[in-house]
Amino acid sequence: MTGRVGYLAGAAAEDSVARDYERRGYGVVARRWRGSGGEIDIVLRDRDDFVFVEVKKSRSFARAAERLSAAQLGRICRTATEFLAGIPGGMGAGMRFDLAMVDGAGRMQTVENITL
Structure with a gap:
């Protein structure tokens, strides 16, 4: 997917993932947060900890x-x-990184606390 269709598909996947986390009790702090690098x-809050989610749709x-390097x-x-x-107090907070994958049928699979 490229261009506008790819952008919209990615945004829809992110919406689904955010709703799933919210149903499980996480609070959405930010979406598509851009830093200097x-x-x-998706940035989530789980009590005192933060969860940073990379969403991949394929x-x-x-x-x-395979798309996460x-x-x-x-x-x-x-x-x-x-x-x-x-x-x-952010630098003292706990954090983890999750990979949320959405397939062509819209099914979701999440891998918590990813490392490569």
Whole structure:
């Protein structure tokens, strides 16, 4: 997907993921938060901790997972640190990184606390 269709499909996937987390009791703090080094799709709050979610939409979960590189995860980590530095007490908060994948049929699969 490219252009406007890809943008809209990505936004719809992010909406679905955000609603899923909200149903599970997380609070959405920011969507598409942009720092100096990159963007975080969804920032969530879980009590005193923050969850930074990268959303990948593709035909299959396997293809979606393949689209997250170590370099991209590094940018997300640096951007998350920048986000936390901008809020009171943020640097002392716990954090984790999740990968939320949405396939071509709209099904969702989440991998919590990802590392590469």
